[in-house]
Amino acid sequence: MGLNEALSELNLVEQQVRGLESRLDGARRMVRAQEIKADQLTQQHHELTSQLKHTQAQAANIENDVKGAEQRIATLREQMNSVKTNKEYSAMLVEVNTLKTDKGKLEEQALELLGQVDQFQSEIDELDKVLADQSKVKAHAEKELADRTAEVGERLAELKLERAEKAKPVPPEVLDIFERMAENFDGEAMAPVVEQDRRRMEYICGGCYMTIPVEMVNRLITQDKLTRCTSCQRILYIEQELKAEMGT
Ligand SMILES: [Zn+2]
Incomplete structure (x- = not known):
């Protein structure tokens, strides 16, 4: 067999191999793209969950501070009933008023943080739905790849052997x-x-x-x-x- 004939035969098999491989490559790329997307969504989910926990902890701390202030006010009020001097009474009144102001500010902060918690939670719920859908798309892509591999895998292996055979008469x-x-x-x-x-x-x-x-x-x-x-x-x-x- 001449060189040009050998090359033409090799070329024919090469194109068949590439044709089948490109069908598999397309399916592989699709799976990879879905994996990347799923990873990004999972990462986003982790971040939102950690923000949610952090904000919940902050809110809980502030609520504790509010309780602390309430207890101190109650204690002061009791003591005010039994003070002996006006001076003592006024000092306690000043402290009660300061505590009330502080408590008001803390309650506002807690309310704001709880609003953020709700916001994070609804974002997480939304993301859960997206993740569930994404997981279906990914499973579909994986099945597609498995089907195509089953379909062309054997033929591809045969063609690769044939290509190796056709390459033999061609000088290196x-x-x-x-x-x-x-x-x-x-x-x-x-x-x-x-x-x-x-x-x-x-x-x-x-x-x-x-x-x-x-x-x-x-x-x-x-x-x-x-x-x-x-x-x-x-x-x-x-x-x-x-x-x-x-x-x-
Ligand atoms: Zn040319």
């Missing part, structure tokens, strides 16, 4: 070029020569549409050598039909 340095081009052009390592105008002998690369000198086309027909497009570097080949027509 040419195989290296083939693989690099396949990487660069998403599996399209080879490009056909396309006839633009036979009378004028104008030909272009079917990959990048740049002109191919007629000498290069002739060499492809007459010699079994690696020929690459000078513009895009893809490996050129001539389809049997064109080859036959040009031979006549």
Whole structure:
């Protein structure tokens, strides 16, 4: 088998392998995207929960302070009933009034914090729903990937073996070029020569549409050598039909 024939056969299998792999890749990307989204939502949930707990603790502290102030006021009021001097009585009254003012401020703060707690809680409830939906989407993507893997996995393994077999007659340095081009052009390592105008002998690369000198086309027909497009570097080949027509 000649080099160009071997390359064409390899190319055919390469494209089948890539075709199947791209179907799996799409499903894999989808699963990955859903995983990332789920992680972000879970992270958000953790943050909100910790803010909620922190705010609840702050509110509880302030409520304790309010209770402390109430107790102190009650104690002072009792003592005020049995004081002996006006001076003592006024001092206690001043303290009671100060405590009342402080207690009012603390109650306002507690109320504000409890409002925040409610807000966090409703955000968490909302996020719980989003997470539940997200988990369904993720499960769906995972099933899709499993189905596709089951569907094409075996065929893909066969094709990979076939590709290895088809690569054998290709010299390593040419195989290296083939693989690099396949990487660069998403599996399209080879490009056909396309006839633009036979009378004028104008030909272009079917990959990048740049002109191919007629000498290069002739060499492809007459010699079994690696020929690459000078513009895009893809490996050129001539389809049997064109080859036959040009031979006549
Ligand atoms: Zn080209």
